[in-house]
Amino acid sequence: MNLHTIPRASERRPLNLWVKSRVRSREVFVDLIDISEGGCKIRGKSGFAVIGDRVTMKVAGVNAPLGTVAWVEGPFAGVAFEGAMHPAVLDHLCSEGVIDRDERRLYRIA
Numbered sequence: 001m002n003l004h005t006i007p008r009a010s011e012r013r014p015l016n017l018w019v020k021s022r023v024r025s026r027e028v029f030v031d032l033i034d035i036s037e038g039g040c041k042i043r044g045k046s047g048f049a050v051i052g053d054r055v056t057m058k059v060a061g062v063n064a065p066l067g068t069v070a071w072v073e074g075p076f077a078g079v080a081f082e083g084a085m086h087p088a089v090l091d092h093l094c095s096e097g098v099i100d101r102d103e104r105r106l107y108r109i110a
Helices: 087-095
Strands: 013-023 026-035 039-043 054-056 067-073 076-081
Touching: 013 054, 013 087, 026 087, 039 067
Parallel strands: none
Antiparallel strands: 013 026, 026 039, 039 076, 054 067, 067 076
16 A cells, blocks of 8 residues: 555645654654645655554644654655644634745644
């Protein structure tokens, strides 16, 4: 199965958040590209994650469910949440608008 054949259980919502994250207990900076109730897509430096890595997230003060890297393609990785993010929480995050990484506004993914 590749990333293009993974079934989507919920709509992906685009974001552009520059966040501090933890992958394999290492702190890395990534772009949060999109998010849904079941997961998200992030972009970091090539090799920052491998399939199966655990990811914990806190975005804009909101705790996301624990996640696992489901796929990696170059600098991109898909994170599958182990639980579902509530649709109202997604609405709140997306209503904040697109935050440009050049603003250096950081959200912590703990």
